[in-house]
Amino acid sequence: MIRTLLLAATSLLTVAAANPKELAPVIPPSANQAFIGSAAAPVTVAEPQADWWRLYQDPVLDRLVADAFAANTDLRVAVANLDRARALLREARSDRLPSTTIGAGATYGRAPETQRAPGAKREDWSYDAGLTVGYEVDLFGRVGQSIKAARGDAAAAEAARDAVKVAIAAETARAYADAASAAERLAVAERTLALLDRTVDLTGKRFEAGRTSKLDVSRASALREQQRATLSPLRAQRDAALFRLATLAGRTPADLPPEIGARRTTLRLDRPIPVGDGRGLLARRPDVREAEQRLSAETARIGVATADLYPRITLGGSIGSTGPSLGDMFGGGPLRWLLGPLLSWNFPNQEAGRAKVAQARASARAALAGFDGTVLRALEETETALSVYAHELDRRQALREAATQAETAANISRAQLREGRVDFLIVLDAERTSASADADLAESDARVANAQVDLFRALGGGWQVGEPKVAARWPFFPPSFP
Numbered sequence: 001m002i003r004t005l006l007l008a009a010t011s012l013l014t015v016a017a018a019n020p021k022e023l024a025p026v027i028p029p030s031a032n033q034a035f036i037g038s039a040a041a042p043v044t045v046a047e048p049q050a051d052w053w054r055l056y057q058d059p060v061l062d063r064l065v066a067d068a069f070a071a072n073t074d075l076r077v078a079v080a081n082l083d084r085a086r087a088l089l090r091e092a093r094s095d096r097l098p099s100t101t102i103g104a105g106a107t108y109g110r111a112p113e114t115q116r117a118p119g120a121k122r123e124d125w126s127y128d129a130g131l132t133v134g135y136e137v138d139l140f141g142r143v144g145q146s147i148k149a150a151r152g153d154a155a156a157a158e159a160a161r162d163a164v165k166v167a168i169a170a171e172t173a174r175a176y177a178d179a180a181s182a183a184e185r186l187a188v189a190e191r192t193l194a195l196l197d198r199t200v201d202l203t204g205k206r207f208e209a210g211r212t213s214k215l216d217v218s219r220a221s222a223l224r225e226q227q228r229a230t231l232s233p234l235r236a237q238r239d240a241a242l243f244r245l246a247t248l249a250g251r252t253p254a255d256l257p258p259e260i261g262a263r264r265t266t267l268r269l270d271r272p273i274p275v276g277d278g279r280g281l282l283a284r285r286p287d288v289r290e291a292e293q294r295l296s297a298e299t300a301r302i303g304v305a306t307a308d309l310y311p312r313i314t315l316g317g318s319i320g321s322t323g324p325s326l327g328d329m330f331g332g333g334p335l336r337w338l339l340g341p342l343l344s345w346n347f348p349n350q351e352a353g354r355a356k357v358a359q360a361r362a363s364a365r366a367a368l369a370g371f372d373g374t375v376l377r378a379l380e381e382t383e384t385a386l387s388v389y390a391h392e393l394d395r396r397q398a399l400r401e402a403a404t405q406a407e408t409a410a411n412i413s414r415a416q417l418r419e420g421r422v423d424f425l426i427v428l429d430a431e432r433t434s435a436s437a438d439a440d441l442a443e444s445d446a447r448v449a450n451a452q453v454d455l456f457r458a459l460g461g462g463w464q465v466g467e468p469k470v471a472a473r474w475p476f477f478p479p480s481f482p
Contacts, residue, residue: 037386046274071250085157092150130320145303152297159290162463170457181446182238285460406437
């Protein structure tokens with residue numbers, strides 16, 4: 001009877017159990033083409049550089065990214081998760097090998113009179129030792145699909161770690177750019193403040209000479225104090241960016257080397273950025289790879305759940321010995337052994353098993369939808385970053401021209417004021433316009449730098465740069481900065 005059941009199950013159901021129907025991801029044909037924004041932004045179709053931050057040619061930034069890869073806490077979490085997934089894969093692969101159990105024990109007790117052998121003591125020690133071996137015959141693919149699911153989980157964890165590296169490189173460059181741009185905007189504001197100081201001084205002298213009114217002095221002083229009020233927020237922004245850098249590099253703010261904050265100009269990249277195309281993007285981005293591996297793992301779990309509907313066959317055997325002393329255990333008399341197959345099958349009530357199959361299929365469909373969404377978001381992020389970058393460059397060019405014209409107008413108005421040809425209000429308005437134009441231009445430089453970082457992050461590069469050797473515990477002081 002058992003043999004008949006096994007033959008029927010094997011002939012009709014083995015293929016379905018061992019090879020669940022794959023939910024294959026499909027990439028839209030248009031996703032493999034060149035980016036729409038490539039025509040407007042200053043970019044090339046060459047493949048992006050993995051260590052893209054080196055394009056800025058700033059050794060301090062290079063060392064900061066290296067330190068972040070070595071000590072960032074989020075990356076340490078991702079590496080630990082990857083180690084766990086790889087350990088689970090080793091556990092799943094161990095099911096391919098026979099399971100072995102060694103047991104031994106010693107007891108002291110009293111046997112019933114009716115069970116006592118002639119001449120044997122009624123109260124005595126008893127020793128037992130044995131070896132049990134079992135091997136699951138993977139007729140229906142449960143073990144193989146479990147290994148495949150674990151392999152997919154490990155590959156997804158590796159891709160998740162790579163995605164963290166992409167984010168860390170981008171956020172480190174962003175924080176460094178924010179600190180530098182805040183310093184540059186602070187320098188612009190301080191130059192404007194110094195100019196207004198001279199204006200206030202000149203106005204005061206003109207008032208003392210009777211050539212202007214107290215109202216003009218008050219207006220000039222008010223404009224100067226308004227400009228002075230812009231300094232504190234810029235200093236706070238710079239400090240916040242430096243503190244972010246410390247956290248990203250696995251340091252406390254107090255341990256951040258002073259040379260990190262020495263840069264006073266915004267990061268600039270005046271060369272076209274290599275962006276590749278959609279095909280290269282989807283092959284490069286770790287989040288797309290992670291979603292694909294999650295789908296593979298969930299599909300394999302359909303096979304695991306399906307295999308549990310069918311009999312599980314285990315070949316097993318044991319050998320052991322029991323005796324009143326250690327010396328008596330190794331004779332032929334007390335030796336015992338067993339050998340034979342074991343069949344286990346949740347039958348005929350399989351409702352719970354079929355429910356698990358339905359759960360696995362639903363999880364696979366969700367993973368497929370997640371993959372499709374990840375592909376669309378990757379393309380959206382890249383196109384958005386290209387558009388923002390291109391339009392911010394246009395905006396910066398217009399602001400640069402506006403700042404030049406505003407400075408020219410301010411210089412002319414000051415000269416005309418000295419000649420007595422214009423009213424002081426005209427000079428004050430020209431200086432206010434020039435200060436505002438300079439501040440807008442410096443702010444646009446910062447936005448361009450952030451748009452570049454957003455584009456590099458959307459392109460998904462940076463994870464290819466070596467295996468991170470992360471720090472295990474505090475205190476950690478990366479070696480790049482003494």
